Amino acid sequence: MAYTFKGGVWPDDHKYTKNIPIEEIAPVAKVSVSLSQHVGIMCKPVVKVGEQVRVGQMIGDVPGGLGCPVHASVSGTVVQIEEVTAQRGGTSYNIVIENDGQNMLDDTVQPFGKKLSEATSEEIIAAVRSAGITGMGAAAFPAYAKLAAAAGRADTLIVNCIESEPFACASHRLVLENPAAIIHGLKIIMVALGIQRAWIAVEGIQKEERAALQSLIGDAKLIEIKKVTSKYPAGSEKQLVYALTKKEIPGGRTPLDVGIVVFNAQTCAAVYEALAKGMPLVRRIVTVDGDCIQTPKNLLVPIGTPISDLIECCGGLCAQPKKIICGGPMMGQAQWDADAPINKTTAAVLVLSEYFDYESKLPPVCIRCGRCVRACPMKLMPLKIASAIEIGRVDEAAAFGATDCIECGTCSYICPGGVPVTQLAVRAKMAVLEQRRNDARHEG
Template sequence: MKLLSFKLGIHPPERKESTEHLKVEKAVEPKIVTIPLQQHIGAACEPLVKVGDIVKLGQKIGEPQGFVSAAVHSSVSGTVKAIAEKPAASGGEVLSVVIESDGNNEIDPSIQPKGDITSLDPKEIINIIKDAGIVGMGGAAFPTHVKLSPPPDKKVDLIILNGAECEPYLTADHRLMLENPEDIIYGLKAMMKATGVKNAIIGIENNKMDAVKVMHEAVQKEEGIKVAVLQTKYPQGAEKQLIYACTKKEVPSGGLPMDVGVIVNNVATAAQIAKTIKTGMPLIDRITTVAGKCIKNPKNLLVKVGVSIKEVIDQCDGYKEKPGKIIMGGPMMGLAQYTDEVALTKGSSGVIVFDEKEATTPDPSNCIRCSRCIQICPAFLRPVQIAENSAHNMMENAEKYRALDCIECGSCSYICPSKLPLLHSIRVAKRSILAKKRQQKG
């Protein structure tokens, strides 16, 4: 069997064995949820509720502000206790709605099945996805209705579903493919109809051959849909790398997947689209892998948006010992958290907890000019040059070295023998460059 892949990259230890064979468990109903009004790329939502309001399960509580935004809904029924700034998974604080559950999960009257994709037209499908607040559930959390609405001059002819799940530890998508392939295919077909696309590929790494088998069987009778087996390598699930692996097309510098006629979405996003069309329920819960040496009993949990990290860890019987680092997402691209009171969001694919020994970062030493970061960079950048210019606040030079093309996979920091925090420096450069561009626009 020929395995598809991209150029360069790395192969960190997979460390999926603690959860890859564990079925998804439904988490215990929360007593309280803290739902951020911005848990997606784009503009934050404006609250539609006030303190003291009674809300229902699935009720819209946050109104999008702009096209690139996503509605926010209540994941419980109960009473709004506060609307305040709360710790955010992305760092800092974000305006959030705190809801005390009444335990009844009374569904909002607006939640009704949307019909069947055969009877829905493309515009109706996109509006259903938009109203449900569906975003990319692989971690990026980009509003899905935006991806499915390319401008007229961009002719899209292929959808790729990302089932690679290349991050170490994470197995949420793996279990979803094994346990609910029908919804993945249904949601994919809805996306195909919404965009008029006739062909689709589901990309899965070859460390999940059981999922390859299940998904291959699920598409046997589906016209235009096939499964591609990918080499297990990091970052195989990154958009541009996945597109190259499946099609050998290269997204141009500064470009988007639609520039080569492709839309990429996550398998979990497809499954949520199916759930919303069939039941009317918006995106209020997701599968999250809870793992790491510091977790007593790692699990794949179906958790509600707004539940705290501490609560999901308690459902895994707590910490084995004092945690050294808590990461939202995977260890390569995820973000370290300063408190376990942070709420899980639509993009929370994993919670990984390292012990103090694992969390210890070696002191960096001088660059030895080995060029290993250049040799493995999947975006064909010179990470050390970008990082050096960033460290000296020479952002124009960093931009000349194509800092904005960095996909923030962390491969350079991982491979660096001098343990230089290359990714952190590159992130600083990207944010500075983008901030300056926004200022220039006015």
């Protein structure tokens, strides 16, 4: 029997690339590496225009506070430090490197150099920070900070192999093609945290994934594969923890509050790459799909590669695009520019035509059907939050739990009245958080 949670929806999965092996992209002319790819403080450049850099060399770092460094993903020359619109909106600074095609490794790319059994938790966490590893799902929280917070508090690690966003197949291919990297990463994290129990969460329908992982786990009793019902958003942390433990995580809290720490499968593999080979997070797997893409693929790409290079590697466009989305159709961000670069959290690039444009031609109207309430995986009343914020009642939106919204897109997806419920819920959440910050400033 598969574990499940309340609410959620079953969108068409569109997983057309699930049987297409990962392909390394051909060398790209240049990359544009964002200094703001994580939750926390933006990095400051530690290289200058004109400087030669090598693969794995640190090019930006956070002088203090939350955040992690970024590294060169190709070797070549720094030609520009440019101000750009970030993938999630707002401004970012990017370091542009012209690729010399030599793929020269930096001298700092060295394995951890200690047996795991002899390493301290602090040493492993420091290595994870140096490698610039962020959560590679959607959250982009620095992995070292999650580990540091979990040490001594978590008793169970969940490795999240679930990709509930339609189209996305990057983690699925990783599990099938390199399950050892995930299992090694999982063991490193267990050592770093001193914990004895790990669960690997896999969708119930993914028999091949379970077989690939089970063959490496053998009969180790402390690592178990857990089947989770295939519905959206099963890959979301709070829903996953609830499905496996039946413990609810209160608003404003994290899985750590119930003794759990969750790492994405790709993040585990990145931890392994960092410790076993010394390679920072400079590449990731990206599903490139959508009805405008000639030949959809799963590509291994250097961080900072322009979207246009991924499209070209997939044979170009076969239809007029309406939207380019980084991430999935439920939670992804529409892009302004086909030259926007891939960052550490870009699991998919979707190029979609008018056919996938769900915007209703009729004015939105709430018919009080209650579907958004039944489907909301956070058990909120999205219609109430939406109508409160539409008339500026921030306190009322707060009372309906707007800050608990995980921005999953489920309510907009299910709404028959074409109401942009998710956008309104997110607007309400931002307004409540802003009001709380203002109140705190006035009290201080």
